[in-house]
Amino acid sequence: MRALVLLSGGIDSTTCLAMAIDRYGKENVVALSALYGQKHTKELKAARDIANYYNIELIEIDLVKIFAYSNCSLLSHSKEEIPHSSYAEQLEETKGETVSTYVPFRNGLFLSSAASIALSKDCDLILYGAHSDDAAGSAYPDCSKEFNDAINLAIYEGSGKKLKVEAPFVNLHKKDIVKKGLELKVPYELTWSCYEGKEYSCGECGTCIDREKAFELNGAVDPLVKIREGR
Template sequence: MKALVLISGGLDSTTCLALAVKEYGNENVVGLSIFYGQRHDKEIKAADAVCDYYKVEYITLDLSTMFQFSDCSLLKHSDEEIPEGAYELQLKETNGKPVSTYVPFRNGLFLSSAAAIALSKGCSKIYYGAHADDAAGNAYPDCSSDFNNAMNTAIYEGSGKQLQIEAPFIGLNKAGVVKMGLELNVPYELTWSCYEGHDKACGRCGTCIDRKKAFELNGTTDPIAYED
């Protein structure tokens, strides 16, 4: 059996890759990194480094034109500022809508694209790193259990029952993901999560705050450098 892993270069997807390699062996794992028009390429470079570390096949795909009409603050063409502060604070200002760093239906497009490539590569599983913290409060609705179940059904049926989604962290918070990753000796020093593209992670955006907190809850320090 083979597996394709959606690898962003961040903490969650890298832990997913480590799990897939443990399950299938690196020769049976393909890493897929998708450029969607984000402000910087640091996470793509991190994904490359992580796939090289695990010695898995690495594929990149450009879907940036799909998001050219969006003004999401994560996108290079957007004039919107990336918000600072924890997601729970950001959600207080959205009136139930996703946070401004939500890229429209990104995971749906990523998983659909991954399905086409996975079938071509003879894979039976697609791994991705959605977890409960991102889904909480509707911050990122395409990380929820309901979304995952619906996409899994669509991909399973649409592939002629050849392909399924594996979302191992869907019921875990980010601290739980880090706990699992530490047990697997994941090279978190190679990863990049920050929404900014500076030399060091900003430490102030929602994903930086969540990441630092996850390591602290595991009684350890994040190995990457932060401005704050």
């Protein structure tokens, strides 16, 4: 079994990568990262550092032009400010609509691109780190089980039944992902989740809040908090 893993540089995708390496061996794992016009590239640097740590191949693709028409607050050309509040608070404001950091159909585009590359690299499987917290309340609808089931079927049929898509965390919460990652000794100090591209994680955006809480629920401290606080 050969697997291609979508690697953003955050804790979900990095844990997914570690699981793939644990299951199939690093010689059977390829990582894929995408430039899509982010306000910063710290997550891409994190992905490179993680790939180097595990000594695996990392492929990088440029999808910037596709997202040029979006006003998502994560994108460099957007004038929208990144919200400094929890996803639950953001969903209250949007009344159940997608949050401002939702990049339109990003996972769909990533996975479609990944399918072509995976077939060319003789992979049997694509893995990505979508989980139930992101899908909750339609904050990120392309992280849901329904989306995963649909795109898995599309890619399986469209690849001549040669390629499947799995989101191993789709029914889990971020605290469950961190628990698994701690067991696998994932180098979380190399990861980056913060939507701000500053020297240290902000601790205030939705992804920072969720990330730090996940570590707390596992009786641990996020290593990026230790770095930020100089511990």
